[in-house]
Amino acid sequence: YITSTLAYWSDIKHLWRTALLLGVISAFGALAGALILLALDNPSFRVLVPWLLLAATALFAAGPWLKPAPKPGHEAAVGSLVGSLAQFATAVYGGFFGAGMGVMMLATLGLTQAGDYHRLNALKNMLAVVIAAVAILVFISGDVIAWRQAIIMIPGGALGGYAGVWIARRVPQIAVRGFVVGVGVFLAFYYFAKD
Template sequence: MSILDAVLLFLAGFLSGAVNAVAGGGTFITFGAMTLAGLPPIVANATSSVTQFPGYITSTLAYWHDIKHFWRGALLLSLISAFGALSGALILLGLDNPAFRALVPWLLLAATALFAAGPWLKPAPKPEHEAAVGSLVGSLAQFATAVYGGFFGAGMGVMMLATLGLTQSGDYHRLNALKNMLAVVIAAVAILVFVSGGVIAWLQAIIMIPGGALGGYAGVWIARRVPQNAVRGFVIAVGLFLAFYYFDKG
């Protein structure tokens, strides 16, 4: 790895952490940077899961006050999420890089569209109810989301928040807390599969994770000075650039 590649990856980790703190969508940046640095798409995707994982944990801890009221009821969705993530990650490892590369631009376009629609997909607040978990429709929707999360992951948070809002009760903060908790499960299972499959680029991950931590801290400063719509526009532009990059490479 050249010094220029290392600097690019560190800056990508920083930007990823910052945009996640402000608007979400950091996966587009980490995946894109590793792609431009020459990593195969499957390795870039798997390694991106590792770089995003610390952020999932800290987000979950930040919502611990809400989670402790419903975590027992959420165990079923956690189990469903684990099986979904396992399925998605195994599907990914069953593909070779050319086959996955052919899917990437379509996945990126879908994830970018989902991310762009995020503000309109937020659930309406229902403060009078506890967060209920366990309906059949909710379980099936969460399984499908977890399969996607284990397979690719970009846009997973927006997708999960939207499906939870349609299938579960609870106000926005409870649903967001549940989403963060389930994201930890999905990412953890996927990472275990990717590690066992030997598709993690550990050197690149080690470079990007500190950048992500610093970016997450700086995100607070950025959020006070840069409009969220501007950050969202930047992430959407990155997603579209990567999609057309893969279309052109294909």
């Protein structure tokens, strides 16, 4: 998420107020989710994951039709109560489990924030950094991180994050939206099959 955020830095600079507000909300949500995970690793929660992913994917796919059109000369309300609550819930999920969190965030941000896909993706990546950082600190304090596996995965994640933004900026938004929907459906069916 860090390299994706850096690749979108020019976009993030223009929405720093929204990013700051949602970043604080995300930090509290991630803290709650990570602490819940350390307190109770509930296997029955995993059964909900594919359903949550399918719901978020459907919401993201339908987003352009569900979001009310703003009045001429006005943008959709940014930092609304609904948007804040949705981001808090997504951050709790991200701190607790995290699989498909990006699709969930794009779905809720798409309905509660103004802007095109790249603006929303920039905001999503920055918020994901906050969520991951808080969760990692909690997991370090709980001594539950598999360091060897994590270190092996970091270079691939960093390269993929930067390359993903580079590619997303060069293809039509409808293609990127289709790709995100495809990934969401794939992850949902993966978790259905896993359980």
